[in-house]
Amino acid sequence: MMYWQLASGSISNASMSKLKIAVVLSVSILLQLLLREVWRPLSYIDFPLVVVVYIALQRDAWQALLVGTLAGLIVDAASGGLVGAGGFSKTLTAYVIYFAATRVNLENPLLRIPVLAAGSLLDSAIYVFWHRVLGYPPAVPLMQTMSYKLIATTVVGTLALYLIDALVAERSAQRRQFATRRRVARRSTGPLRRR
Amino acid sequence: MTLLVANLVIMAVDAKDADGRQKVLRIWTQAFASPLQNASSKATGATSGFFQQMWNFRSTATENEQLKERLAQVETELHIARQATAENERLRALLLLNEKSDIKSVPARVIARDPSVWFNTITINRGSSWGIQVNMPVVTAGGIVGRVITVSPWASQVMLITDEKAGAGAVVGQLGQSGALGSVRGRADLGVGLIEMRYVSGLEKVEVNDYVMTTGQDGIYPPGLNVGRVVEVKNGTATQAHQILIQPGAQFDHLEEVAVLLYHPPPRSVPEQTPQQNADRTRR
Numbered sequence: 001m002m003y004w005q006l007a008s009g010s011i012s013n014a015s016m017s018k019l020k021i022a023v024v025l026s027v028s029i030l031l032q033l034l035l036r037e038v039w040r041p042l043s044y045i046d047f048p049l050v051v052v053v054y055i056a057l058q059r060d061a062w063q064a065l066l067v068g069t070l071a072g073l074i075v076d077a078a079s080g081g082l083v084g085a086g087g088f089s090k091t092l093t094a095y096v097i098y099f100a101a102t103r104v105n106l107e108n109p110l111l112r113i114p115v116l117a118a119g120s121l122l123d124s125a126i127y128v129f130w131h132r133v134l135g136y137p138p139a140v141p142l143m144q145t146m147s148y149k150l151i152a153t154t155v156v157g158t159l160a161l162y163l164i165d166a167l168v169a170e171r172s173a174q175r176r177q178f179a180t181r182r183r184v185a186r187r188s189t190g191p192l193r194r195r
Numbered sequence: 196m197t198l199l200v201a202n203l204v205i206m207a208v209d210a211k212d213a214d215g216r217q218k219v220l221r222i223w224t225q226a227f228a229s230p231l232q233n234a235s236s237k238a239t240g241a242t243s244g245f246f247q248q249m250w251n252f253r254s255t256a257t258e259n260e261q262l263k264e265r266l267a268q269v270e271t272e273l274h275i276a277r278q279a280t281a282e283n284e285r286l287r288a289l290l291l292l293n294e295k296s297d298i299k300s301v302p303a304r305v306i307a308r309d310p311s312v313w314f315n316t317i318t319i320n321r322g323s324s325w326g327i328q329v330n331m332p333v334v335t336a337g338g339i340v341g342r343v344i345t346v347s348p349w350a351s352q353v354m355l356i357t358d359e360k361a362g363a364g365a366v367v368g369q370l371g372q373s374g375a376l377g378s379v380r381g382r383a384d385l386g387v388g389l390i391e392m393r394y395v396s397g398l399e400k401v402e403v404n405d406y407v408m409t410t411g412q413d414g415i416y417p418p419g420l421n422v423g424r425v426v427e428v429k430n431g432t433a434t435q436a437h438q439i440l441i442q443p444g445a446q447f448d449h450l451e452e453v454a455v456l457l458y459h460p461p462p463r464s465v466p467e468q469t470p471q472q473n474a475d476r477t478r479r
Contacts, residue, residue, distance in 0.1 A: 080314035082209045085202075134207070
C-alpha cells in the first residue's frame with residue numbers, strides 16, 4: 001500500500017514538473033513570437049534559450065535536447081531564416097551546457113551568468129555559421145547583433161532563471177518548505193512564547 | 196546526435212528548395228500563430244494608446260487641476276483623431292494606388308515581425324483565402340516593401356526588400372528614358388534604413404535625389420513602382436559600376452498597413468528553336 005502511494009506520488013511529481021516545463025517553454029516561445037511587435041529591442045532577448053539553459057543546468061540531458069530542438073524549430077518556422085538552424089544551435093548549446101554541468105559544479109547562481117552568456121554566444125555563432133554556409137547571410141550586422149543579444153539574454157535571463165527556479169524547481173520548493181517549518185519552529189520557541 | 200542530424204537534414208532541405216516553394220512546417224506554424232499575433236498586435240495598439248494617454252496626463256501635470264483635466268481630455272481626443280486621420284490617409288493612399296493601377300490589391304495589416312533577431316520579415320493578416328500567393332509584391336503608398344514568401348490561409352510572411360536575399364530590377368529615373376538599369380537589394384551593414392543599387396553602368400549619369408523605379412524585369416514587381424530616392428553615389432568608371440545607396444520610399448520602421456498586389460508577371464517568351472537545336476536536344 002505504502003509502495004503504491006510512494007510510486008504514484010513520484011509519478012505525479014515527475015509529470016507535474018514536466019507540465020511546468022511545458023508551460024514555461026510555451027510562454028517563452030509566445031514571448032519570443034510576440035514581443036518584437038511591441039518594442040524591437042525586446043527581440044534581442046532569447047527567451048527559449050533561457051529555458052534550454054535552465055533545463056541543461058538541471059542535468060536532464062534528454063529533456064534539454066528535446067526542448068532545445070522543439071523551441072528552435074518553432075521559432076525558425078515563424079522567422080525568415082532556415083528551418084532547423086535554430087533547432088540545431090539550441091540542441092548543441094543544450095548538450096554543451098549539460099556536458100559542462102555534469103563535470104563542473106554550476107549550482108552557484110552566480111555561475112549562471114557566464115553560462116548564459118556563453119550559451120547565447122554559442123547559439124548565435126552556430127546559427128549564423130549554418131546560415132552563411134548554406135547561403136543565407138543574416139540581414140543585420142553580425143557583431144552588433146551578437147553583442148546586443150548576449151547582453152540582453154544574459155541580463156534578463158539571469159532574472160528569469162531565478163523566477164523559473166522559484167516556480168519549477170523541486171529543490172527550491174523543498175527549501176521553501178524547510179524555511180517555513182524553521183520559521184514556525186522559531187516562533188514557537190521565541191521569547192514571547194516562553195513567557 | 197539523432198536530433199542534431201534531424202535538424203541538419205531539415206535545414207539542408209529548406210536551403211535547397213528555399214525559393215518559390217512553400218514549407219509545410221512554416222504554413223502550420225503561421226496558421227496557429229497568426230490569431231495570437233493578431234490579438235497581440237491589437238492589444239499592443241491599445242496598450243500604447245493607454246500609455247500615450249498616461250504620458251499626456253503627466254505632461255500637463257504642472258497646470259492647474261481644471262485645465263489639466265480639460266487639456267488631457269482634449270489631447271486624448273486629439274490623439275485618437277490624429278491616429279484616425281493618419282490611418283485614413285494611409286488607407287486612402289493605398290486605395291488611390293489600387294484605383295490608379297490595373298492590378299488588383301489586397302489591403303493588409305502588419306501583425307508581427309520576425310521573432311529571430313537575425314532577419315527582418317513581417318507577417319500580415321491576409322493569406323491564401325484572399326487570393327494571395329507566394330512571390331506576390333507587397334507595397335505601400337510610399338513604395339515597394341517586399342514579396343510574399345509563405346502563405347497560410349489567414350496570414351502571410353513577407354520578405355522585406357532590405358533583406359540580402361531580396362532583390363528587384365530597378366532603374367534610376369523614368370523607365371524608358373533612362374539607361375541606368377540595375378538591381379536593388381539590402382545589405383546587412385546598412386540595416387533597414389538603406390538599400391543598395393548594383394550593376395548600374397558607370398557611364399550613366401546618376402545624381403543624389405534621383406528617383407528609383409522598378410523595371411518589372413525581375414518577374415515579381417510590376418514596372419513603374421517607386422523604390423526610393425538616391426542618397427549617395429560613388430561614381431563609377433567605364434569599367435566599374437556606380438555604388439549607389441537608396442533610401443526606400445516605404446517606411447520600414449513604421450509599417451502598419453500594406454497592400455499585396457495580386458500581380459502575375461507576364462510569362463516569359465521562349466525563343467523559337469531551330470530544327471538543328473531540337474535535334475541536338477533530342478540526341479542529348
